[in-house]
Amino acid sequence: MSPREIEEMLQREGSQVSPDKYDETTETVGATQRRTELLIPVLAACREVWTSGSEEIELMVEKLGDGSRDVAWRVPFGDSGILEFFLRVLARDGLKQGLQIHALRLVGNSCADTDVNRARVMQGNHLATIINHLQDKSLIPFTIPVLFNILVDYEPAQLAASEANLNQRLIALLSSPNLANFVVFIPYFCKILILLTSQEGETSRASPNTVEVALRLATSMPSRDDLDDFISLVTVAAAYLSDENFQTALIQGPLLQLFLSTFYHAHTHFNMVQVDDADTVAALTKLYAALLNTLADVTGNDLFVSCHPLQSQVAQTFLAWLQSSNPQLQTAGCLALGNLSRSDEVSMALVQIHFAHTPLMRLLSNPEIVDAQLLHSAMSFLKNLAIPVQNKPLLGSLLDVGCIPRLLSLDTSPQVQFTAVSLTRLLVVNCPPNVARICAPLSADPASSARERSSVHAIIALHERSDAEPTRLEAARAIAAICRVLHSNPIATLLPDWEPPVVEIDADSPESGPMDADNQRLGYFYSKHDVGRVLSFLISQQKWPSLRSEAWFIFALMCRSKEGSRVIITVLQMLGIITELIKAVTGRDALPSEIGSSGDSIEGASSSASPDGQITSMAEGLGLEPQQADPKQRESMIRVDRENALVMCTELLRAWGHQLPGLRLSILQDVVKEGTEIVAAQKAASS
Structure with missing residues (x-):
């Protein structure tokens, strides 16, 4: 058959529609088989012309290459043997460029979305033949699309290409001084490289220059201004940087500043709002996430702090990002510095020398900032800074009502709420000045209703309305931490802003003496802040025994004061708490007969039973x-x-025995008696 006859047959017997409109289901039965049979004489003609050495073979493969654009001919080309024939032709040396070009076209089109033909390429070990054609840079516009068509959505070919070190071939080409001749194919280079990264062992086989080449191209003209090329190249770099060895090389080598420059360029040079194409917007969004993940991995590496201390240019770049008005740079700065601040030494330096918290205070106090990721990142970083005891008072302004406390009411951002209450807890733990701040009235005006409220109310309210157990738990821990400080330090220094108390006789006190100013101040605070239900959550929860243990310790502290013990009495009235108390003291589950009504109250109660002073004395004697x-x-x-x-x-x-209902009094007496005997026996055994 002549080239013209081949052309006419392919057009006449083809689908006669464009590839995007072809529908296999509309074909008649046996259409594929019929086309395969029509190609048998074509293959014979090609073999004859090839064997004779006639140059007509180039024109024949050109017509076949044109025909391969018709989806209907793809499978028949493989079934008839034409694909295999020209794959073998491509393996020969000394081919004319035209013949190579059209043979590559035939192979590429035949393999597009056609796994059966891709499998034929693999079975005949022809992938290496196609990769070898990368040596001829003039063929790049054809070889790269062919490779992409074979590899995309076909893992066997991807693995074989990775094992054939295709990455090294592609990176060498991207580093070539002749890159300008095929620069338009950079996105296809990148797509192929991304496909390779999905294969196990690819990062160990890849060129160590992969990240550097990709980033340098991305930040150089023309790619730095071409959004599609920039996204493609940086995505490649991020993909290979998911490997620990590439991360280590980035940290220890000179490329980290290049990565940060790329990060900065990505977030400042392109305006997503001005991008019209939805796919490009999605790709850019995905790239931002990949860059942030890479930054998190790299700065979280144990090597990072030793290679880039706070005085380094890299760390100073992160500090500068905190001052930026760009939310994404601020988020990145918080994340990176948060990873650096994993030691007290670094955290204290960040607060006391570099004042890293100052821009974050402005950020969190700005009601116009509602970016959940930014707020979460800022507070997560501040949580690290709040761990050293020396930093806590310096961060106290975070507890001003317009800063962290306002975020507790953001019910639309549960993660922000959780981080806010968690940061609040860290700030008040063992820090009297910060407890004084958060317990202070919301208003200094005696006529204002806010005079009787504080930011503690916001924590209690969050605990009551939140459905998230971690948030409720952090709120309860924050309240417990506040109570611990209130019962471990002079009250006058902690609650100085409430109305000066009037010294009165405490009618409930068994001593019936005057109630001192500190107790009145503490009593006033507890009367305005219903902390009992919140504290009971620490005892009733079963997941974290260590937190329940912390609660028993704080309850013991609180019971050393009249007003604190009044709160604990209310806690014991709540469902399940007496059961947990009996279990904590005796080590056994309580029997139903041992548990009194949860509704018992000391208010107005009179007891026919009397407290057993001997039991109390035995316990105190320990x-x-x-x-x-x-x-x-x-x-x-x-x-x-x-x-x-x-x-x-x-x-x-001791404090409330005369006011407790009889059953509740009896339970406490039994608990103390049994517990005293256990402790005494243990002490005797240990001595």
Whole structure:
């Protein structure tokens, strides 16, 4: 058959529609087989012309290459043997360029979306033949699309290409001084490289220059101004930077500043709002996420701090990003510096020398900033800064009502709420000045209703309305931390802004003496802040025994004061708390007969029973004091919990024994008696 006859047959017997309109289901039965049979004489003619050495073979393959654009001929080309024939032709040396071009076209079109033909390429080990054609740079516009058509959506070919070190071939070409001749194909280079990264072992086989080449091209003309090329190249770099070895090389080598420059360019040079194409917007959004993940991995590497201390140019870049008005740079700065601030030394330097918290305070106090990711990143970074005791007072302004407390009401951003209450807890832990801040009235005006409210109300309200257990838990821990400070330091320094108390007789006090100013101030605070239900959550939750242990310790502290013990009495009235108390002291589950009505109240109660002074004296004789348990030592924690609960019960009996309902009094007495015997026996055994 002549080239013209081949052309006419392919047009006549083809689908006669464009590839995007071809529908295989509309074909008649046996259409593929019929086309395959029509190609048998074509293959014979090609073999004859090839064997004779006639140059007509080039024109024949050109017509076949044109015909291969018709989807209907793809499978028949493979079934008839034409694809295999020209794959073998491509393996020969000394071919004319035209013959190579049209043979590549035939192969590329035949393999597009056609796995059966891709499999033929693999079975005949022809992929290496096509890769070798990359040596001829003039063929790049044809070889690269052919490789892409074979590899896309076909993992066997991707793995074979990776094992054939295709990455190194492509990176060498992207580094070539002749790149300008095929620069328009950079997106296809990048798509192929991305496909290779999905294969196991690719990063170990890849050129070590992969990241550098991709980033340098991305930040050079013309790619730095071409959004599609920029996205393609940086996506390649990010994909290979998911590998630990590439990350280590980036950290230890000179390329980190190039990566940061690329990061900066990506977030400042392109305006997503002005991008009309939805696919491009999606690709840019995905790129931003990939860059942030890479930054997190790299700065989270243990090598990073030693290679780039706070005084380094890299760390100073992150500090500068905090001052930026660009939310994405601010987020990145918070994330990177948060990873750096994993030691007290670095955290203290960031606050006391570099004042990294100052721009974050402005950010969190700005009601116009509602970006959840930015708010979360800023507070996550501040959580690290709030860990060293020396930093806590310096960060106290974060507890001003217009800063962190305002974020507790953002019900539309649960993650922001959780981080806000978690940061609040860290700021008040063992920090009296910050507890004074958060307990201060919201208004100094005696006539204002806000005079009787504080930011503590916001924590309590969040606990009550949140459905998220971690958020409720952090709120309860924050309240517990506040109570611990209130009962470990002079009240006058913590609650100085409430109305000066009037010294009155405390009618409930068994001593019936004057109630001192500190107790009145503390009593006033607790009367305005219903902390009992929040504190009970720490005891009733079952997931974290160490937090329940912390609660028993704080309860024991609180019971050392009249007003604190009044709060704990209300806690014990709540469902399930008496059960947990009995279990903590005796080590056994409570029997139904041992549990009184949860509705018992000391208000207006009179008891026919009387407190057993001998039981109280026995417990006090053990010399127990509130103490913290080590959550890493389970047996020790059980012992300390028992002793703290005993201290609590003993103080409750001493202060409130005459006011407790009979059943509640009896339960506490039984608990103290049994617990005292257990502790005494343990002490005797240990001595």
